[in-house]
Amino acid sequence: DSHIQYERVGADVTMKCGSMDWDAAVTWTANGTDIDESHLNGSYLILKNVNLMQSGQYSCYEGSSWHLKYQTSLRVGTSPREPVLMCRSNNYPKGFYCSWHLPTPTFIPNIFNISVIHGTKEMVCEKDAVPKNRCHIRYLQLFSTVKYKVTLTVTNALGKNFTTLTFDEFAIVKPDPPESVVAKPVPNNPRRLEVSWQNPSSWPDPESFPLKFFLRYRPLILDQWQHVELSDGTSHTITDAYAGKEYIIQVAAKDNDIGTWSDWSVAVHATPWTEEPKHLTTEAQITETTSASTSSFMAPPTTKICDKGAVVGSGAVAVCWTAGLVVAAYSVLFI
Amino acid sequence: SPTGDSWGIFTFLCAALCNLPALPALNCSEELGAGQSIQQTYDLTRYLEHQLRTLAGTYLNYLGPPFNEPDFNPPRLARAERVPSATVDLDLWRGLTDNARLTANYRAYSRLLCYLRVLDGQVGTSELRHRLAHFCASLQGLVLSIGGVMSSLGYPLPAGPAGPPVGPTEAPPAPNDFLKKMDDFWLLKELQTWLWRSAKDFNRLKKKVPPAVVTLRLEARGF
Numbered sequence: 173d174s175h176i177q178y179e180r181v182g183a184d185v186t187m188k189c190g191s192m193d194w195d196a197a198v199t200w201t202a203n204g205t206d207i208d209e210s211h212l213n214g215s216y217l218i219l220k221n222v223n224l225m226q227s228g229q230y231s232c233y234e235g236s237s238w239h240l241k242y243q244t245s246l247r248v249g250t251s252p253r254e255p256v257l258m259c260r261s262n263n264y265p266k267g268f269y270c271s272w273h274l275p276t277p278t279f280i281p282n283i284f285n286i287s288v289i290h291g292t293k294e295m296v297c298e299k300d301a302v303p304k305n306r307c308h309i310r311y312l313q314l315f316s317t318v319k320y321k322v323t324l325t326v327t328n329a330l331g332k333n334f335t336t337l338t339f340d341e342f343a344i345v346k347p348d349p350p351e352s353v354v355a356k357p358v359p360n361n362p363r364r365l366e367v368s369w370q371n372p373s374s375w376p377d378p379e380s381f382p383l384k385f386f387l388r389y390r391p392l393i394l395d396q397w398q399h400v401e402l403s404d405g406t407s408h409t410i411t412d413a414y415a416g417k418e419y420i421i422q423v424a425a426k427d428n429d430i431g432t433w434s435d436w437s438v439a440v441h442a443t444p445w446t447e448e449p450k451h452l453t454t455e456a457q458i459t460e461t462t463s464a465s466t467s468s469f470m471a472p473p474t475t476k477i478c479d480k481g482a483v484v485g486s487g488a489v490a491v492c493w494t495a496g497l498v499v500a501a502y503s504v505l506f507i
Numbered sequence: 508s509p510t511g512d513s514w515g516i517f518t519f520l521c522a523a524l525c526n527l528p529a530l531p532a533l534n535c536s537e538e539l540g541a542g543q544s545i546q547q548t549y550d551l552t553r554y555l556e557h558q559l560r561t562l563a564g565t566y567l568n569y570l571g572p573p574f575n576e577p578d579f580n581p582p583r584l585a586r587a588e589r590v591p592s593a594t595v596d597l598d599l600w601r602g603l604t605d606n607a608r609l610t611a612n613y614r615a616y617s618r619l620l621c622y623l624r625v626l627d628g629q630v631g632t633s634e635l636r637h638r639l640a641h642f643c644a645s646l647q648g649l650v651l652s653i654g655g656v657m658s659s660l661g662y663p664l665p666a667g668p669a670g671p672p673v674g675p676t677e678a679p680p681a682p683n684d685f686l687k688k689m690d691d692f693w694l695l696k697e698l699q700t701w702l703w704r705s706a707k708d709f710n711r712l713k714k715k716v717p718p719a720v721v722t723l724r725l726e727a728r729g730f
Binding site for chain 2 (some may be wrong): 265292293311312313314315316317318319321338342379380381382426429467
């Protein structure tokens with residue numbers, strides 16, 4: 173006869189060859205491979221300090237006849253550690269969902285059981301088909317003063333464990349990130365970027381439960397983000413972009429009054445509009461081009477005069493000349 | 508008996524304190540009706556919500572454990588619920604008419620204000636009295652603001668004194684100190700929940716009643 177046997181990692185396992193006597197002559201195999209007699213105590217198979225690698229099919233054969241007397245599938249594993257549980261309402265006011273997982277694997281099958289208690293009432297959390305470790309609940313009442321208590325129990329052949337979450341209806345509200353974030357340059361505006369997005373599709377009622385948004389943006393070459401909080405609308409124009417630099421932009425959402433901010437949306441990249449370079453046919457036009465590109469490379473807020481690394485252009489040169497003259501004048505005075 | 512005496516004092520206090528703002532409220536709402544908008548009322552609920560966080564923290568610490576423990580989640584006792592609950596069926600809440608929505612808010616805050624004022628009279632430390640007094644003043648402002656919105660929309664203010672019903676329907680005062688503290692705990696909880704709810708109520712009203720409509724009605728009434 174064959175069955176499944178679950179044992180703890182590190183345990184000492186004794187396997188009996190079915191109903192055979194202790195002193196019967198038997199041969200044990202593990203996954204078809206003969207097991208050395210040193211592991212036997214009479215007809216019993218002794219496995220000391222089992223590890224995960226020793227999981228497998230163990231069979232016991234009568235010595236002379238090679239009849240299969242006993243078979244077992246050994247599964248080495250652990251009892252479950254305290255599970256990780258998370259509950260969140262990304263579709264307020266419809267309801268919320270809870271999802272869970274084990275912090276470390278047990279290597280054997282586990283059964284999860286979830287219970288939701290609201291005051292004195294037990295509510296049913298409907299398990300999702302996909303993903304498996306998730307269930308959802310519909311709110312029957314809104315604006316409740318009584319907390320929800322969610323208990324998750326995990327059980328396997330070697331033990332059980334549980335965890336509990338207690339929360340107010342309002343505390344777990346966290347929308348999904350905004351969708352369809354689009355950033356576009358604005359023609360003839362070298363410092364602007366137009367950003368637009370949509371409410372997350374999981375948010376059922378933005379009319380009665382409006383979202384507010386948080387926009388962050390930075391040029392790829394810098395680490396510092398700039399932030400804008402918007403209490404209305406699903407678009408915003410950035411007006412202080414560095415000309416010609418590629419930007420990375422993200423948006424997050426939050427219910428206007430309750431809960432926490434969503435994760436950041438997928439990042440979008442955009443570069444502000446720049447003037448088309450003209451064809452370089454004459455010298456005059458070449459100078460024009462270089463001076464135009466110089467002004468776009470100068471950081472708008474601070475202009476450094478006579479910076480050693482500055483690109484030479486007509487504007488910068490004029491300033492340098494002036495400064496040079498002043499220095500020359502002073503040095504003449506001091507001779 | 509002490510219970511009988513305190514019952515009498517309680518009802519007297521409530522009746523006295525709650526009838527006081529009723530008369531000026533009628534006069535004030537006419538003046539405020541012109542200025543008040545739904546947006547301002549919404550902003551007031553948010554402001555009060557912030558104020559309440561500090562007040563509740565201080566008050567629950569004054570009550571002491573277990574009331575000031577964050578996980579404290581007691582069952583609702585079977586005493587008659589004198590404090591109006593913000594909890595409501597989702598579809599019912601959605602389907603409320605503007606008048607019903609405003610009335611529910613007006614009634615709730617009027618009664619909550621009344622209970623808070625009684626609390627004010629009983630509380631021990633001067634810091635708490637000061638905070639409570641400040642909060643009550645702001646809450647009074649909210650009641651007036653809601654009244655103003657209702658008047659400007661042409662809805663009648665809910666009838667009767669802005670206080671709890673006096674008589675056999677009223678819950679008897681708490682028989683012991685612990686239950687009295689429980690009553691206070693639930694009062695603060697209901698207040699907190701109402702302020703959260705009101706933000707949503709006024710969001711809904713904002714969308715449905717643009718400010719232009721409010722001014723039109725005021726002109727029609729000769730303000």
